[in-house]
Amino acid sequence: MALTATADGPTRRDIAERLHLEEARVFAAGYDRPNLFYRVVPKHNARDDLLRFLDEEHPGDAGIVYCLTRRAVEETATWLNQRGREALPYHAGLSAETRTQHQDRFLREEGVVIVATVAFGMGIDKPNVRFVVHLDAPKNLEAYYQETGRAGRDGLPADAWMTYGIADVMNLRRLVEAGDLSEQQRRIERQKSEALIGFCETISCRRQALLGYFGERDHPPCGNCDNCRNPVDSWDGTVAAQKTLSAVYRTGQRFGAHHLVDILVGNPTERVLSLGHDRLKTFGVGTELAKSGWLSVIRQLIAQGFLLPDPDGHGGLTLAPSAGNVLCGRRELRFRHEAPRERATRRKSAAKPASGLALDPAAQTLWVALRAWRLSEARRQELPPYVIFHDATLVEVARRRPASLGALADIPGIGRSKLDRYGAAVLAVTARAA
Numbered sequence: 001m002a003l004t005a006t007a008d009g010p011t012r013r014d015i016a017e018r019l020h021l022e023e024a025r026v027f028a029a030g031y032d033r034p035n036l037f038y039r040v041v042p043k044h045n046a047r048d049d050l051l052r053f054l055d056e057e058h059p060g061d062a063g064i065v066y067c068l069t070r071r072a073v074e075e076t077a078t079w080l081n082q083r084g085r086e087a088l089p090y091h092a093g094l095s096a097e098t099r100t101q102h103q104d105r106f107l108r109e110e111g112v113v114i115v116a117t118v119a120f121g122m123g124i125d126k127p128n129v130r131f132v133v134h135l136d137a138p139k140n141l142e143a144y145y146q147e148t149g150r151a152g153r154d155g156l157p158a159d160a161w162m163t164y165g166i167a168d169v170m171n172l173r174r175l176v177e178a179g180d181l182s183e184q185q186r187r188i189e190r191q192k193s194e195a196l197i198g199f200c201e202t203i204s205c206r207r208q209a210l211l212g213y214f215g216e217r218d219h220p221p222c223g224n225c226d227n228c229r230n231p232v233d234s235w236d237g238t239v240a241a242q243k244t245l246s247a248v249y250r251t252g253q254r255f256g257a258h259h260l261v262d263i264l265v266g267n268p269t270e271r272v273l274s275l276g277h278d279r280l281k282t283f284g285v286g287t288e289l290a291k292s293g294w295l296s297v298i299r300q301l302i303a304q305g306f307l308l309p310d311p312d313g314h315g316g317l318t319l320a321p322s323a324g325n326v327l328c329g330r331r332e333l334r335f336r337h338e339a340p341r342e343r344a345t346r347r348k349s350a351a352k353p354a355s356g357l358a359l360d361p362a363a364q365t366l367w368v369a370l371r372a373w374r375l376s377e378a379r380r381q382e383l384p385p386y387v388i389f390h391d392a393t394l395v396e397v398a399r400r401r402p403a404s405l406g407a408l409a410d411i412p413g414i415g416r417s418k419l420d421r422y423g424a425a426v427l428a429v430t431a432r433a434a
Contacts, residue, residue, distance in 0.1 A: 043165030
């Protein structure tokens with residue numbers, strides 16, 4: 001028997017072939033996680049955007065923040081702690097004892113944020129993880145699906161939130177080309193990274209793109225991703241692409257995105273002047289867009305394969321063979337309009353229910369009291385809080401405000417043993433909050 005949680009069609013076929021299971025029966029469940037809200041935001045200041053997201057949408061909630069490097073993990077965890085969020089680092093460079101301590105705290109306490117590399121996650125089954133954040137793009141959609149799947153295992157609403165920018169595209173491209181791979185494997189990895197980039201850049205339903213990658217191609221628009229909630233416009237970017245590609249060519253295909261943008265908008269920086277790039281025909285030809293607009297154009301040109309990152313990792317950009325068709329007017333391009341940066345859409349409140357479901361003020365007060373009782377009881381028994389009751393159960397208690405053991409027994413998640421063990425205590429908390 002061969003088991004896998006997340007594998008696309010080619011990977012499943014490869015597993016079957018290598019294990020000589022070509023004739024074996026295949027049992028595959030659906031990939032849809034309808035309670036997850038998928039969101040990809042432009043990367044400006046990733047940590048500030050992260051803190052805004054946590055403060056506005058997840059005060060007091062537990063979640064996972066994935067970073068690409070150990071250094072980024074340590075710095076992000078320290079930065080969050082300095083701003084009042086309980087954040088613990090987790091990566092392979094920490095001692096086994098420290099990793100175990102941090103994992104146990106994440107499982108046993110409320111509201112802890114784990115900042116981690118991909119070393120964290122295997123075997124983690126905390127049901128009330130309310131968000132999974134990617135501050136850096138994962139290497140492919142299988143990794144993204146697996147990592148975001150650690151959120152919302154209790155079936156309540158949860159967020160899959162990722163920041164994405166030029167550096168992510170360049171890193172994904174570079175990792176594939178620089179790896180010690182056979183040509184066949186490089187081609188497979190290239191397709192996988194392109195699928196992830198396509199997911200980030202799509203202007204249509206993200207859930208459709210994600211499920212389509214795993215073979216479920218008939219899913220309707222979900223209504224529960226950023227593109228469905230706030231449809232994205234596209235625009236004819238052919239002329240903007242020609243200006244950008246021309247700037248790359250005229251500067252010798254050696255410079256990075258920010259220097260190219262300075263040339264396009266006519267910004268006479270010291271570096272531009274010292275290199276004589278203020279005398280190029282492309283200097284100042286792009287005043288119709290702001291710097292952020294040109295960075296978006298460059299990112300999408302990399303994503304669509306018309307610009308290539310320097311394989312040595314120095315940050316320069318070169319023209320792909322396909323760029324000639326754009327420069328000569330034989331290929332038209334469309335780009336997505338970048339959405340404005342996210343602002344507060346929900347009132348900040350430390351008492352916001354972790355379920356993300358609306359509660360009236362009285363129910364919300366009871367929810368906070370029930371969660372405090374659960375944490376105290378969990379600590380007394382040295383158990384994770386969700387072993388006492390899942391969030392979904394406490395939310396229903398807060399909504400219904402049962403006044404008897406019979407009414408309490410009608411709530412999903414409260415069986416006979418839990419009713420006998422905790423029923424009187426829950427009713428006492430409910431009565432005190434009345």
